[in-house]
Amino acid sequence: MLKGVLEGCVLxxxxxxxxYGYEIASSLRTLGFADxxxxxxxxxxxxxxxxxxxxxxxxxxxxGPPRRFYSLNEAGQAELAAFWAKWAFLSLxxxxxxxxxxxxxxEENSRRQEGMEGHGGAR
Amino acid sequence: xxxxxxxxxxxxxxxxGEMQKYMWRxxxxxxxxxxxxxxxxxxxxxxxxxxxxxALEVTGEDVAAFCDxxxxxxxxxxxxxxxxxxxxxxxxxxxxxxxx
Numbered sequence: 694m695l696k697g698v699l700e701g702c703v704l705x706x707x708x709x710x711x712x713y714g715y716e717i718a719s720s721l722r723t724l725g726f727a728d729x730x731x732x733x734x735x736x737x738x739x740x741x742x743x744x745x746x747x748x749x750x751x752x753x754x755x756x757g758p759p760r761r762f763y764s765l766n767e768a769g770q771a772e773l774a775a776f777w778a779k780w781a782f783l784s785l786x787x788x789x790x791x792x793x794x795x796x797x798x799x800e801e802n803s804r805r806q807e808g809m810e811g812h813g814g815a816r
Numbered sequence: 817x818x819x820x821x822x823x824x825x826x827x828x829x830x831x832x833g834e835m836q837k838y839m840w841r842x843x844x845x846x847x848x849x850x851x852x853x854x855x856x857x858x859x860x861x862x863x864x865x866x867x868x869x870x871a872l873e874v875t876g877e878d879v880a881a882f883c884d885x886x887x888x889x890x891x892x893x894x895x896x897x898x899x900x901x902x903x904x905x906x907x908x909x910x911x912x913x914x915x916x
């Protein structure tokens with residue numbers, strides 16, 4: 694599951710301006726994802742590339758092979774919006790589950806609340 | 817490709833060699849996509865080495881998990897089995913439906 698979350702984070706980071714693998718990994722570590730290495734970001738970037746969500750530009754570097762710089766294309770922007778929508782749904786549902794951790798599912802609670810109407814509210 | 821691997825620092829050569837063994841073992845089809853993955857991987861390792869990083873700083877300690885992520889883009893035995901399983905279930909359920 695974390696993989697999908699990280700993929701969304703990477704999309705968000707790229708959307709803020711053209712960047713490359715090492716910089717993305719550093720941003721994620723600064724965010725608190727302590728064990729994110731370049732390899733993790735690398736496999737995510739491969740997937741984004743395969744799904745044609747990013748534009749890639751190769752630029753020569755002073756040492757080593759040319760570096761790949763990433764920016765989001767239109768499909769990438771759409772994917773990012775979809776990620777945040779999915780995330781909003783997921784966090785809402787998980788928080789609902791957490792707040793109802795006395796074992797009652799949300800429906801049961803609302804059913805109970807209906808029954809208690811007129812008696813001073815259920816919350 | 818092997819010449820490029822030869823000039824990598826020692827720890828990268830070890831990790832690359834082990835990853836190669838693991839990934840070839842899982843290959844399905846003609847293996848061309850594994851070759852493409854290994855070629856890209858060499859690029860990543862060359863960049864890491866040029867930056868003065870150790871191999872495990874690039875791959876993470878869980879090298880197997882890193883390989884599995886790379887293999888998600890490749891034709892592998894297990895992936896073929898999974899596809900075959902879903903296809904067979906579909907086919908059998910459909911022919912069962914037709915009998916009724």
